[in-house]
Amino acid sequence: MTTIMEAVKKQEKAILQTYDYLHSIPEWGYEEVKTSAYVEKTLQEHGINVRRVTETxxxxxIDSxxxxxCIGLRADMDALPFTNEEGETYYCHACGHDSHMTMGIWTLLQLKELGLVKKGKIRGIFQPAEERLTGAKSMIKAGAAKGMDEFYGVHIRPIQEIPYGKAAPALWHGASVxxxxxxxxxxxxxxxxxxxxxxxxxxALxxxxxxxxxxxxxxxxSAKVTRIHSGGSMVNIIPNKAVLSLDVRAARNDLMKEMVAKLEMACKAAAAVGCSAELKLGDAVPAAEYDQSCIDALGAAISHVLGQENCVPPLVxxxxxxxxxxxxxxxxLKTAFLALGSDAAPGLHNPAMHFKTxxxxxxxxxxxExxxxxVR
Ligand SMILES: [Zn+2]
Known part of the structure; x- marks a missing residue:
């Protein structure tokens, strides 16, 4: 679609300015105060309706x-904390969420300015605290996703996964608990x-x-025991408590359910020596579940913009x-997720992370596109 690409070409400098500013104000999850104020102001200045549904x-x-x-697009806003040599905490956009916000803002601006929303609505969700794994839930609780039919996400990819100039119409994340x-x-x-x-x-059992x-x-x-705490100050006391920590992963949500059921069964082994054990689930993220019609829509757009040879298969x-x-x-809700080749290196979550802007x-x-x- 040459018209969209031509329009984007004219905005390249402005897109980089948006990115540079967002990159310069990294903030931790739920503390995206400057960040959300800037996103809000930028969209409002271009006549886009913005509601603040949680603190940030x-x-x-854009309602036709x-x-x-109602077609949605998610951009995450939070940066990551790191510790410098003096032992002080600082924040850095080491996962590219600054680029996701920039793309979210400019996608909405292009849709609005080119008059591309012919029916229905386009909804941009600018979400806090993705890294804390609870930001999406906070937005859902606030009603941000109500009434949406389709929902798209985007993440830049490390150079080892997809190089610059290529993209995939689905990114298969696994479930973790x-x-x-x-x-x-x-x-x-x-x-x-x-x-x-x-x-x-x-x-041990x-x-x-x-x-x-x-x-x-x-x-x-996979299920791995990653930490064990037991015993007290004296070696000659039989301990009455042990706490194990586990990192559990599964490619799909149904598989994770099966894994959790088997972990419950494993706890019963404690009974063999007169003890009991209980499983407590902590922070969890579900696996991706996409819809073919949305994957196809992203695939067609990738082929249009980058050429069919650069639309790579869905990535696990x-x-x-x-x-x-x-x-x-x-x-x-129907979903798909754009995995955008960007030559991000040395890797995501590394404070030295850089990518081809x-x-x-x-x-x-x-x-x-x-x-x-x-909404054509
Ligand atoms: Zn990320």
Whole structure:
């Protein structure tokens, strides 16, 4: 679509200015005060309606006034904390969320200024705290996703995954859960172990049971014990408590359910030595669940902008994104996720991360084209 690409070309300098400013004000999740104020002001100055639905979360809308679908685009706004040599915390946009906001803003501006919203609505969701894995939930709770039919996300990719000049119409994130297993035993004197129940013995049995879990080997999954706490100040006391921490991953949400059920079963191993164990699920992110019609819309837009040979197959990544909470909250919502080649190096979440900023121009063109195709 030459007209969209020509329009984006004219805005390249302004797009970089937006990016440079956002890059210069990195803020931690839920503290995106300057960031959200800038996004809000920039959109409002161009006549786009913006609602502040949480302290820093924004919903922008372009309404055609004609009945039709509501098509959403998510941009995350938070930066990451790092520690410098003096031991002080500082923040840095090391995951490219500054580029996602820039693409989100400019996609909305292009759709508005080129008059591409012929029916229905386009909704931009500028979400806080993706890195804290709760930002999406906070926006859902605030009603930001209500009434949406389709929802698109975008993330720049590391050079090892997709090079600059190429893009994929889906990024398959896995599900992850941080879990804890608390083992309860009975304290006793080290000289009279038969009067107690050693929580460490039970923890060892539970770990062996976890390491014996099998799901279908053709799927990707894992459960690892990553921390263990037990015992007190004295060596001659039988401990009555042990706490295990686990990092659990699965390629799909149904697989994660199966894994959690098997972890519950593994906890029963503690009973063999008179203890009990309970599984507590902590921070969790669901796996991606996309819809072919949305993947196709992104694929067509990528082919249009970059050429068909540069639309690479959907990518499986070990990373996660809380974008998928929106689908879990509303299973009828159709989604897809643009994986944009940008030569990001040395890697995401590295404070030295840099990428080809020109990738944002193609990102804006692809997203504008994809969203426009749904409200034509
Ligand atoms: Zn990220």
């Amino acid at each position: 979360g924004l919903v922008a809308e 006034g004609v009945p039709g679908p 941080m879990a804890e297993i608390v083992v309860h035993g009975q304290t006793a004197h080290g000289a009279r172990p038969h009067l107690g129940a050693n929580a460490i013995d039970a923890a 539970v770990i062996a049971a976890i390491n014996s879990i099998w799901l279908n080997p053709s799927d990707t999954w 990544t070990p990373g996660s994104d809380d974008f998928h909470e929106y689908k879990v909250a509303d299973p009828a 020109e990738a944002m121009f193609t990102g804006v063109a692809i997203l504008t 994809a969203l426009a195709s749904r």
